[in-house]
Amino acid sequence: xxxxxxxxxxxxxxxxxxxxxxxxxxxxxxxxxxxxxxxxxxxxxxxxxxxxxxxxxxxxxxxxxxxxxxxxxxxxxxxxxxxxxxxxxxxxxxxxxxxxxxxxxxxxxxxxxxxxxxxxxxxxxxxxxxxxxxxxxxxxxxxxxxxxxxxxxxxxxxxxxxxxxxxxxxxxxxxxxxxxxxxxxxxxxxxxxxxxxxxxxxxxxxxxxxxxxxxxxxxxx
Numbered sequence: 001x002x003x004x005x006x007x008x009x010x011x012x013x014x015x016x017x018x019x020x021x022x023x024x025x026x027x028x029x030x031x032x033x034x035x036x037x038x039x040x041x042x043x044x045x046x047x048x049x050x051x052x053x054x055x056x057x058x059x060x061x062x063x064x065x066x067x068x069x070x071x072x073x074x075x076x077x078x079x080x081x082x083x084x085x086x087x088x089x090x091x092x093x094x095x096x097x098x099x100x101x102x103x104x105x106x107x108x109x110x111x112x113x114x115x116x117x118x119x120x121x122x123x124x125x126x127x128x129x130x131x132x133x134x135x136x137x138x139x140x141x142x143x144x145x146x147x148x149x150x151x152x153x154x155x156x157x158x159x160x161x162x163x164x165x166x167x168x169x170x171x172x173x174x175x176x177x178x179x180x181x182x183x184x185x186x187x188x189x190x191x192x193x194x195x196x197x198x199x200x201x202x203x204x205x206x207x208x209x210x211x212x213x214x215x216x217x218x219x220x221x
Contacts, residue, residue, distance in 0.1 A: 003131065003136060004084065007084060007131045008084045008085060011083075011084065011085035011087060011088055012085050012086060012087045016087040016088065016091075019064070019065075020088075020091055022035055022039070023036065023064060023067050024065070031210075035209075037209060038208075038209045039212065041207045042127065042155055042216060043067050043068050043071070043126070045216055046068060046124060046153055049153065049203060049218055050072070050122070053072055053075050053076060053077035054075060054076030055076065055077070056121040057077075057078045057120045057122075058072055058077045058079050058080070058121060058123075059079075059080050059082075059116065059118065059120040059123045059147055059148075060079055060080070060081040060124050060126075061082060061113050061116060061124065061128065061144060062083055062113060062126065062127070063081035063088070063092060063106075064083060064088050064092070065088055065092050065095060066081065066091075066092035066095050066096060068124065069081040069106040069108070070092075070095060070096060070100065073096075073105045073106045074100060078105060079106035079107070081107065081109070082108070082109045082111040083108075083110065083111075084110070084111070085110070086110045089108050089109065089110045092106075092108050113128065113140050113143070113144070114139070114140060114143050116143070116147060119147060119149060120148060121148075121149050122149075122153065123144045123147050123153075124152075125140075125141075125144060126154065126155045126214075127155055128140075128154075128155075129141075129154065129156040129157075129183070129185060130156065130183055130184075131181070131182075133183050134183070134186070137156070137185055137190070138190070141154065145194065145199060150221050151219070151220055152194070152219045152220075153216065153217070154216070154217060155214040155215065155216045155217075156184075156185045156214070156215055157183065157184045157185065157213050157215075158184060158186075158213065159187075190217075191217070198221055199219040200221075201217055201219055202218050202219065203217075204217050
């Protein structure tokens with residue numbers, strides 16, 4: 001798939017350093033700091049929803065540098081984490097050694113989201129769908145439902161008039177190093193598809209700032 005190749009190449013090259021810094025503690029510009037804050041709020045929301053995850057088997061699909069996987073493992077969850085970018089996975093493993101002093105949990109792997117297999121108590125996919133058009137996102141979500149026993153949590157950029165306008169004028173995820181397209185998705189379409197597959201929304205949260213927009217859905221069978 002062309003989009004996957006674009007995403008893989010971007011996060012293995014010029015995009016890697018940019019997002020490694022955004023998802024870290026290095027000095028960044030005000031736009032990147034705003035995105036960092038938004039992403040951190042998304043992760044914090046999911047951790048709050050999960051409560052005490054000790055003993056749960058959790059799949060973090062599209063784990064990036066481990067922003068969610070590492071705190072989940074620290075709280076006692078058994079985490080299987082993957083990302084399409086080898087560079088991102090290598091950085092996640094580096095942070096794992098620093099933060100947890102172990103390489104056993106989470107288990108990090110380089111993998112296309114649709115090649116993931118196994119069965120997990122919860123499957124989580126944050127800040128991934130924005131890189132893919134609606135048809136691809138629907139197919140990816142359907143695959144993730146096959147891996148989840150009882151819970152699916154994911155985020156997406158909503159299709160609203162305001163965000164459509166911001167995207168058109170180049171203010172949606174701005175920056176000279178941006179090389180992937182930012183896709184917005186219609187919540188009603190995503191929810192309708194997941195409802196057909198036997199899933200129901202039990203919680204939702206909107207995270208928005210000047211340059212970061214994410215709607216998070218928590219679904220259960």
